[in-house]
Amino acid sequence: MLEQVAEAFERKDYKTVAWLLKNLVKQMPQNPTVQLYVGRLHEETGKLEAAETVYRQLLRDATNPKIMSQARQGLQRLEAIAQRKRQQAIAQATASKEDTEAGVLVLEALSQEAKQSAAQSLARIMQLDAYSARLQLPSRGWRLYRTGLVGEMRYYSQQLQQANIPCFWANLADIEKINVFKVSHFVSVTPQVSVVCENDRSQIGSLNFSWSEVRDRVEGQLPIFEEVVDQDAHHKLQWKTKTQDYAQFCDLHLPARRSILRLSDSSYQFPKGVPFNSHQSSQPTNRTNWNNLLTFLNQQLQQTPVWSDFNLFAQSALDYAEMLKRLKSHIHLFRREETLWDPAFQLYSGLVFLRSAK
Known part of the structure; x- marks a missing residue:
């Protein structure tokens, strides 16, 4: 029956594949080849998250080098698909002139209980490892996470919000107004x-x-x-x-x-x-x-x-020197030389202004 599954895949007859696998899963639920075919069926029918779950499970549990190699190749294909979709979505999000203005993406505070699942989602969306993603999630205040084209910032904000990660985007031109x-x-x-x-x-x-x-x-x-x-x-x-x-x-x-x-x-x-x-x-x-x-x-x-969490926000904002240098601070302090702290406060106050308006 496994040969029949392979032949059905060759014909792209996924209805037959699904029917055959339904019986095989009942007969051999732990068989790694069967599970590999299940993952591939999910992949071919657009159920990418389900396919990823199966492939990762095989990498953890399988001992056959060939099965592990095929599962790894499956994950690479999924990543390539996700990358193409991401690039297409960003291209669409930045198609108009106003979407190419400078923007920022800000992460909002999360409870410790919510961080584990949020870190996994952030890692998937932003292509990070889970540990690095968890370090990016603030427990208090706001974190300036990314700068770039405002259309791209809006796209990532929508993706993160759909994953229950509190965040928002803003157009720097709106702050300057x-x-x-x-x-x-x-x-x-x-x-x-x-x-x-x-x-x-x-x-x-x-x-x-x-x-x-x-x-x-x-x-x-x-x-x-x-x-x-x-x-x-x-x-x-x-x-x-x-x-x-x-x-x-x-x-x-x-x-x-x-x-x-x-x-x-x-x-x-x-x-x-x-x-x-x-x-x-x-x-x-x-x-x-x-x-x-x-x-x-x-x-x-x-x-x-x-x-009053400006100092927390500044810890992340000061890393974006080029963006801050372009922002008028409206701070009138006598200084021997300019500092990024001044436009960072203008950015923080401006973001509060825009965030409350939404």
């Missing part, structure tokens, strides 16, 4: 809020809004670097770049206006405008002023989500 205003100070906070702010052309004006317009808050710390003299292992003096302090940032998102109000302890004019603590000392520190401002925002925006 968001207005970012540097807030100088609050003029009034009730019933309507009014701030003095500066746009990206250094034009100063006022902006009025209501607290209900604020959909998200994004907080982050940006390192301030200084060149300091240090001793090496041989007690020789040398210049080193070290983090001396951190600048505090807080973004308020106004989606209806497609705008971000950016507050920073380095540029906010605390002596001007509304005081946030009437009981403060006559000469409060900058840190005290900033903490009072955040406390005030907490009171006004109790139901507004606060995104």
Whole structure:
């Protein structure tokens, strides 16, 4: 009967193959040749995942070198099929001009319980080994996983979401379209809020809004670097770049206006405008002023989500230097030289802005 199966395969008579194998599986369920034919039938009829399962089982259990070789060849054929399908899908996803703009793919946090199955799916979709895939899945916050053509990022996002891996894609051009205003100070906070702010052309004006317009808050710390003299292992003096302090940032998102109000302890004019603590000392520190401002925002925006995992996100984002260099940061800190931390914060805040809009 095995010869009849082989002959039916030669004729591409898969209906006969299925009928013959149904009987053979009942008679010889553990026979590796029968199982090899079962895998091949799955492969020829488009049931690729089922075929892969059979071939991998044979590689684990079979002892016959010929059977193992044929199972390995089957897996190679499946990979070639998957690669062709992937290339065709990506080509289709990037066919239009807008799909060739720069985009990013972001992985969202997963529980430890969900990571094992998610890692297997990520490995299959992105062609990784399971161990490497598991290391890519974040337990907290977001991970910038890939950059490339926005159509390709959208395709991979759809594939991952279908595999129950939380993720999203974004077009960097959409982040660049968001207005970012540097807030100088609050003029009034009730019933309507009014701030003095500066746009990206250094034009100063006022902006009025209501607290209900604020959909998200994004907080982050940006390192301030200084060149300091240090001793090496041989007690020789040398210049080193070290983090001396951190600048505090807080973004308020106004989606209806497609705008971000950016507050920073380095540029906010605390002596001007509304005081946030009437009981403060006559000469409060900058840190005290900033903490009072955040406390005030907490009171006004109790139901507004606060995104504060920027430093976790930056650990992955800083690896994409070329992409970050092209992104305008809207960060106005005095620096001796540019740093990727500034556009990384703009990217994080912009992604929160776009993610919440979906």
